[in-house]
Amino acid sequence: MGSARRILIGCAIIFGVGIVLALVGPFGSFEASFGLRLIYWLAMSYAGYFLYFPAMVAARALAPRLEFPEPALWAVACLIVTVPMTAVTWIANFAWHRPSWPTLDQALAQYFNVLILGALVCALFWFVQQRRVAPPTPAAEPGEPGLPRLVERLPAHLRAAPIALEMEDHYVRVHTPQGSTLLLMRMRDAVAELDGMPGALVHRSWWVARAAVQGARRDGRNVRLQLAGGIEAPVARAQIAPLEAAGWL
Structure with missing residues (x-):
């Protein structure tokens, strides 16, 4: 919305x-x-x-x-x-x-x-x-080739490879190029339904797709990843070094 x-x-x-x-x-x-x-x-x-x-x-x-x-x-x-x-x-x-x-x-x-x-x-x-939160849906079946199972849980107009997952209380907000919605599920279950899509848990409440990273912004010791669609994801301090070693930053 x-x-x-x-x-x-x-x-x-x-x-x-x-x-x-x-x-x-x-x-x-x-x-x-x-x-x-x-x-x-x-x-x-x-x-x-x-x-x-x-x-x-x-x-x-x-x-x-x-x-x-x-x-x-x-x-x-x-x-x-x-x-x-x-x-x-x-x-x-x-x-x-x-x-x-x-x-x-x-x-x-x-x-x-x-x-x-x-x-x-x-x-x-x-x-x-x-x-406005999307209602819980049954476990997804393998969907469109090239897209992870999690996409099948999304409304039709949002079905695309996720940019990021953001945990909000008992929900996971799925960000896609077309917008975002909330799903009633655990973060680890949502990540499992990404079917190995390249990305990483950069924070306890954020998973980010590798292809969506466009840059990084530093503010002292804090780092935020700049993603497609103007989204920013915080990086846990413990993850900064591993992400730097992997070429994310």
Whole structure:
């Protein structure tokens, strides 16, 4: 799914969230007219989306690099981003009906109120993301000549020699020249179904096809392989020397 389409879908979901909040009127907002509630909650919902969404994207990208579970990083990102989101809500409330600085207790109460809503919406987006994951499929049979068995598990429009495999929780993301998808399987099982395709496990959560490597980028002691399609794969420090000896770097 392209990033532009993902943002459009996210904005549509947030529009629905804003309408629901306007109808419910949580945290004392029900006392206002519906029109005012609708404007307020749509504004807060979209402000939250454009604060939380980049943080969730960053958490997803950092999870394999830090070798940390993605849901845990989502939770940490949610806790952090709730701080500026609380400031946004306070500014909006100040302009609306609270012409005074909040006390520490009021600030903490507002933080936790914002955190509750932010966590619920983040959980909603997590659920939507998981729903887009490809369902598990039976063991693949030998498929098209020249392509590994793993390709048979992919949607028809993605069936091509994999560029890389990326572990995400209990799933493996298969990157191909046509895009990527998630498969519910273990990394070692996915690698086994590559049928000896030239490549290597360059990181505990990444397998990379040798033919897809276009270069390498170094940042101090960290090395990332630059792959076809603009993909970058981290290299575990223990793998740098073997890959250099094999001519990968």
